[in-house]
Amino acid sequence: MLPELPTTVARPRYDRAALKPGMAHLGVGAFHRSHQAEFTDDLLTASFDRWGVVGINVRPPAIEAALGPQDGLYTRLMREDDKVEARVIGSIVSVVDSRADSRAALEVLASPDIDVVTMTVTEKGYCHRPATGELILDHPDIVHDLAKPEAPGSVPGILVQALEMRRRSHGRPLTLMSCDNIPANGAILNSVVGALAERRDPALVRWIEANAAFPSSMVDRIAPAVRQADYDFVAEAFGYRDQAVVVGEPFRQWVIENRVAGRFPAWDRVGATLVDDVEAFEHLKMRVLNGAQTTLAYLGVFAGHEHTCDDMTDPLLVRFVRRMLFEETLPTLAPILGVDPATYVEQSLARLRNTAIRHRNHQIATDGSQKIVQRLLNPILERLRRGQSVTLLSVPVAAWMAYLIRASERFGRAWTADDPYAERIADIADRTGNDAKALADAILAIDTIFRPELAQSPVFRENIVCGLKAFLASDPTEYLRSVCEM
Ligand code: CS2
Numbered sequence: 001m002l003p004e005l006p007t008t009v010a011r012p013r014y015d016r017a018a019l020k021p022g023m024a025h026l027g028v029g030a031f032h033r034s035h036q037a038e039f040t041d042d043l044l045t046a047s048f049d050r051w052g053v054v055g056i057n058v059r060p061p062a063i064e065a066a067l068g069p070q071d072g073l074y075t076r077l078m079r080e081d082d083k084v085e086a087r088v089i090g091s092i093v094s095v096v097d098s099r100a101d102s103r104a105a106l107e108v109l110a111s112p113d114i115d116v117v118t119m120t121v122t123e124k125g126y127c128h129r130p131a132t133g134e135l136i137l138d139h140p141d142i143v144h145d146l147a148k149p150e151a152p153g154s155v156p157g158i159l160v161q162a163l164e165m166r167r168r169s170h171g172r173p174l175t176l177m178s179c180d181n182i183p184a185n186g187a188i189l190n191s192v193v194g195a196l197a198e199r200r201d202p203a204l205v206r207w208i209e210a211n212a213a214f215p216s217s218m219v220d221r222i223a224p225a226v227r228q229a230d231y232d233f234v235a236e237a238f239g240y241r242d243q244a245v246v247v248g249e250p251f252r253q254w255v256i257e258n259r260v261a262g263r264f265p266a267w268d269r270v271g272a273t274l275v276d277d278v279e280a281f282e283h284l285k286m287r288v289l290n291g292a293q294t295t296l297a298y299l300g301v302f303a304g305h306e307h308t309c310d311d312m313t314d315p316l317l318v319r320f321v322r323r324m325l326f327e328e329t330l331p332t333l334a335p336i337l338g339v340d341p342a343t344y345v346e347q348s349l350a351r352l353r354n355t356a357i358r359h360r361n362h363q364i365a366t367d368g369s370q371k372i373v374q375r376l377l378n379p380i381l382e383r384l385r386r387g388q389s390v391t392l393l394s395v396p397v398a399a400w401m402a403y404l405i406r407a408s409e410r411f412g413r414a415w416t417a418d419d420p421y422a423e424r425i426a427d428i429a430d431r432t433g434n435d436a437k438a439l440a441d442a443i444l445a446i447d448t449i450f451r452p453e454l455a456q457s458p459v460f461r462e463n464i465v466c467g468l469k470a471f472l473a474s475d476p477t478e479y480l481r482s483v484c485e486m
Contacts, residue, residue: 012090026119028055034223034248040091042270052093066243074244079356109162123370135195173261186216213261223248224359297364298399324392398467436469
C-alpha cells in the first residue's frame with residue numbers, strides 16, 4: 001500500500017518494519033482507528049519506541065479480512081465541511097479476530113511483550129449495571145465465564161483470564177485502560193475485573209491489586225460509522241481501495257488518569273493530557289457533547305432528520321439543546337482550570353454542525369439505556385438533590401423511552417431500536433398500552449438504569465409522564481416548542 005500512495009496522502013514517517021508490538025487494543029472499530037491509533041502514530045513519529053498495537057476484536061465486526069491484507073495500514077480522513085485531509089496510520093502492527101474462541105485474544109493479552117491494554121468495547125461490553133457500575137452476575141456472558149473461566153467470552157472474563165495467565169507465567173505488570181464513554185471507566189473496569197477475580201482465587205485478587213492499574217480516561221473525537229461513499233471517495237480521490245477507511249472530525253482530546261503499572265506510552269508528548277483526576281473532564285464531555293448528541297438523536301428521529309448535522313439545521317432543536325445545556329447542564333459541572341464552560345458548549349455545538357460528519361441519529365440512539373445514565377440521568381439526580389429544576393433534561397429521557405416504545409408507528413416512520421433493554425421496554429409497552437403514567441412507572445422501575453432515588457422523585461416522574469404523553473400522542477415539535485417557551 002505505502003509505495004503506491006499519492007503524495008496528497010500523508011504516511012508514517014518512522015520505520016514501520018522495525019515496529020514491535022507493545023500494547024493491545026480490544027475493539028478495533030472506527031473510533032479506535034480515528035483516535036488512540038492516531039495518537040500512537042503521532043507518538044511513534046515523535047519518538048519511535050516499541051509501541052506497536054495488536055488489534056483484537058472479540059465481537060463483530062471482524063477485522064482480519066479488512067486490515068490483515070493491508071498489513072494493519074488504513075486511511076484516516078479528517079473532514080470538516082468541504083475540507084478533507086488524508087493520512088495513512090501505521091501504529092496497528094497486527095490484528096486478531098477472536099470471537100467464537102478467546103484463545104487467540106488470550107495469547108496476545110498474556111504475552112510478556114504487552115505492557116498496556118486499551119479498549120473501546122462500548123458501554124455494554126463491561127457487563128455492568130449502568131446505574132451503579134457493579135458487575136451483573138446473572139448476565140448470560142458472566143454466568144458462562146464463571147462456569148468456564150479458562151474459556152471466557154465476555155470482556156471482563158477475558159481480561160481476568162489473561163491476568164491469571166500473566167500471574168502464572170512471567171508475572172509482568174499490566175495497565176488496563178478503558179476508553180469508553182462511561183464515567184469513572186477505570187474504576188468500573190477495575191470493579192468488574194475484581195468481582196470476577198474474587199470468585200476465582202484470592203491470590204489472583206492480590207496479584208491484580210499489586211500488579212495491574214486501571215486508569216480512567218476521557219476520549220473525544222466524532223468518528224461515525226464508515227459509509228460506502230467514504231470507501232469510494234478514497235478510491236476516486238487517491239486511486240486505491242482501502243477496506244478499513246475511517247472518517248473523523250479535526251477535534252480530538254484525550255485526558256488520561258496518571259495511574260499506571262509498568263511501561264506506558266508517553267501519549268502526553270503528542271497532545272494527551274495526564275491528570276490526577278479525570279472526573280471533571282469526563283462530566284464535561286459526557287454531559288455537554290454526548291448529552292447534546294443523544295438529545296438531538298431522539299428528537300431528530302422524531303422530527304424526521306437523518307444525521308446530527310441535519311438536526312443542527314433545525315432551529316427548534318438547536319434552541320432546545322442550547323437552553324438545556326446552558327440552563328440545566330452547565331451548572332452541574334465542576335470548574336476546570338483553563339476551560340470556559342460556555343466556550344466549550346459553543347465549540348461542541350459547532351462540532352455538531354460539521355456537515356462532512358454524517359453521524360446518523362439512529363447510530364447515536366443505539367444502546368441509549370447504557371448512555372443516558374452518564375449523559376442525562378446523573379446531572380438530573382444532582383440537580384434534584386439541590387432542589388433545582390430538571391424540566392429540560394427530562395425531555396430527552398422521555399424521548400429515549402418513546403423511541404424504544406415503537407413510537408415510529410405514531411409518526412409514520414419505522415425503525416428497529418438497537419438497545420439491550422429494547423425487548424424489556426417493548427414488553428412493558430405491550431402490557432400498559434398507551435397509558436403514559438403506567439409506562440413511566442414501569443420503565444422507571446428498571447433499577448439497573450434508574451436509581452430508586454431518581455425513580456421516586458415526583459418532579460422527575462411528572463416530567464417523564466408529560467414528555468411521554470406528548471411523544472406518544474401528539475406532534476413532538478409542538479411539545480418541544482411549548483417546553484422551550486416555558
Ligand atoms: C456518540 C459518541 O454514538 C455515540 O454514542 O455520542 O460516539 C461520540 O461521537 C463520541 O463520544 C465523541 O467523542
